[in-house]
Amino acid sequence: MPDITPVAIHYRIDPAQTHTHLYRVALTVAAPAAQQEVSLPVWIPGSYLVREFSKNLQSLQAQQGGVPVALQQQDKHRWRVQCVAGTPLVLSYEVAAYDTSVRTAWLDATRGFFNATSLCLRVHGKEGDMHTLEVVQPPALAGWSLATGLEPVQTAPSGFGLYRARDYDELVDCPVEMGPLWRADFTACGVPHQLVVAGAAPSLDGQRLVRDVRRICEEAIRFWHDGQQPPFDKPPFARYVFMLNAVHDGYGGLEHRNSTALICSRSDLPRLGQSDKDIHASEGYTTLLGLVSHEYFHTWNVKRLRPAEFARYDYTKENYTQLLWFFEGFTSYYDDLLLRRAGLIDHATYLKLLAKTINQVLQTPGRLVQSVAQASFDAWVKYYRQDENTPNSTVSYYTKGALVGLCLDLALRQGGRTTLDDVIRALWQRTQGGPMAEADLLAVLQELSGRNWSDEIAQWVHGTQDLPLAELLASHGISLQTDPAPLAQRLGLRVQDNGSLQIKTVLRGGAAEAAGFMAGDEWLALETPGQAWRLHKIDDVPLYAGSATDVTAIVARDRRLLRLPLALPPAQATGDAVRLDVHDAAAAQRWLGTASAV
Structure with missing residues (x-):
């Protein structure tokens, strides 16, 4: 029998009100403190903007023993309940769900999705206790199923039912997808994975999608764990869930500890009857695979190996770090590179994607104004709040961070002693898959390469001069050619x-x-x-x-x-429009790996 012992914090989610787009939530606190405080996060980890999720919360009420209890709002997202200690407290409220993105919550008659940062009030002082989440299945949604990375306790075959999380952090790091889902289960390096798709057209070639996603997963698992000693020789999760929402026109993703929420254009999915040639010529499908690779790589790089400032998230305000160039940028370097190594794209396609990234940086005047480290720190007010002056005043820590990763990898390979792959794996071991600082990166670089890299990090990361792309690429068989810009x-x-x-x-x-x-x-x-x-x-x-x-x-x-x-x-x-050509195939092969796409 499953363990369904009552826990300290329990949420009951009712998605019945699909036409009003309202989730009904009942939160039971088994043993509240006197004057118990609760709050809703103002941001979601992985998306660095204060989003004010409390704006969607309404009709908040509290009871103890069936008797109403007064509530006092403290600020924009925090309430104090005028309750007595030790007696079970029940809070009920509704959350409006109109956001189709991966960051918040959505509910209509065709699909439901939510992150717990949008639905689940945080009970102050109880964050470290066991939390359970119950999602009920109304009769009107009998054809729906549910997917999440949370641990099931007592669930129906459809997936609706009771789940648990070790603490609040785990609860809000496991989104929930609901609807008439297409789903498939597969294993990658012996680890169970699930892929669910909402909104897919009948033409979806699910078999091909699963095959390609599996290859991405296996390449990433080998990257992080091949040749490593226990406990670093296996993934840090027992099960992984991909939640993909196919829409008419859309793109995006958000990483979580053992799952990811993704959005793609329906037309970018592989279709039954398409030839291999047509599939490999599809820029949209390649972009989708790159997104899958990016978010999956994040399972290690930012969800475990993460900035020291993120050792414990503060859900009440901005969490600043100068390291997003490493965590987002290096992930952006490896997302397409792992597609190349997995044989899902060829050299020419990879170099075309890399040239696109280089052009994006070169065509941004802000790269000469702001360092990529400062861009990381300013993400809260600049990257996620772009306006007409953004290209002139800032640089993307995704794109320039990816090029810093490229330069570092090529320079390390040029030295002949190590690679960026080795550095990242050594960082994983050094930090035991936990928080890191820039000093940790510098220490590992020196340990593996035999020299100090402070000057390069100072210039490439904390400076605003252009990166030495042409010479480093040339040393690995790639010519950087300039063309007239559009x-x-x-x-x-x-x-x-x-x-x-x-x-x-x-x-x-x-x-x-x-x-x-x-x-x-x-x-x-x-x-x-x-x-x-x-x-x-x-x-x-x-x-x-x-x-x-x-x-x-x-x-x-x-x-x-x-x-x-x-x-x-x-x-x-003029130097701000480039293409990449191979002039030494053997040198390029040593860097790029697999010889041909399959």
Whole structure:
């Protein structure tokens, strides 16, 4: 018989109100403190923005012994219950679930999803106690099933029922997916895995998807554990769950300790009857596999091996660290590289993906303004709150962090004694799969390579100069070639052209900035001597400019028409648009691994 002994904290989740998009929650505290405080987190680990989840909580009430108890709100997300100590306390409330992302909660007649950070009040002083979560299955949802990484205690075949978590941290690190799910079970290196898909079209080739996801998992497990001594020779989880939500147009993921929540475009999934050639030519499917690889790699790199500042999460405020360039950036370096090693993409595809990352960094003026370490620290106010000036003032710790990982790996391999793979595995052992600091990385680098890497970390991570990509890639058989940038980049613009030409961003130091363009402008027309032309897309500019290099741009700003003198830059290589070519196949092979995609 399962152990269903009452525990200190119990949540009952009722998803019956699908048409009002409201979860009903009942929280029972077996032995509350006098004046018990409860709160809802303001952020979810892995997504570095204060999201104010309490804005969705309503109708909060409290009872002891069936008698109402007064509640006093302390601030935006915290309440004090006017209760007596030791007598069971029941809190009931509703949570509105309208967010289709992986970060919050969603509920309608076709699907339910939630992170406990959105639904489960934290009982202060009881965070370390056992928590149980019961998700009931209303009769109207009889065709639904449920998936989660939580440990089942007493569940129906559908998955609905009772689960437990060792503490509050585990509870909120295991999202729940519900609905008429497509599901498959498989093992990777002997470890049980489950893949569930919501919203898939009937054309889904589930067998191919499972096969490719399994190869990613096995490659990652071998990366972290092959040749390691106990207890480092096996994954830090007994079971893993992929929860994939297929929508018309979407992309994203969020890592958890033994699961991940993913979103993809329905058209990016593999389809029955597609040939291997068509599948491998699908950029959308490759992007999805890269997302799967990224979030799965996070199971080790950020969920276990993590910044010292994240040793214990504070759910009440921002948790700052300068190390996201390592945890997000290095994960971004390895996500596509593991696809290459698993044989899911070939050299050419991998180098195309890498060139895309390089171009994203080179085409961001903010890389010369802000270091990637500072970008990590500022994630709470910059990366997750992007505006028209973001490319000019900051750099992505994902993309530049990935290039720091690339440079470090190539430089280590150049020395001939070790690789970044070895460094990361040694960090895993040094920290026992736990919190780390930058000093730990420097110590392992010196131990394995025989020299000090402080100068490189200072320049690449804490400085703003460009990385030595060309020379390091050349030493491993890859030539970095410069090409003329796209017209919008040469002008210093990021635009949206869908029937009209809208200016999204004016990049620092470009021709458009010199002309007086502003984010939010609509570029209506182009004047050349004696002629004027209506524009609908950026490619209309060279069509109507002809050989003219000095033109007049007519823009609309706040209903006012402005004439801006614009000098059109020539179509020549400027160093911010690159491609990668193999010039030494043997050297490239030693770095990239597997010879051909399967």
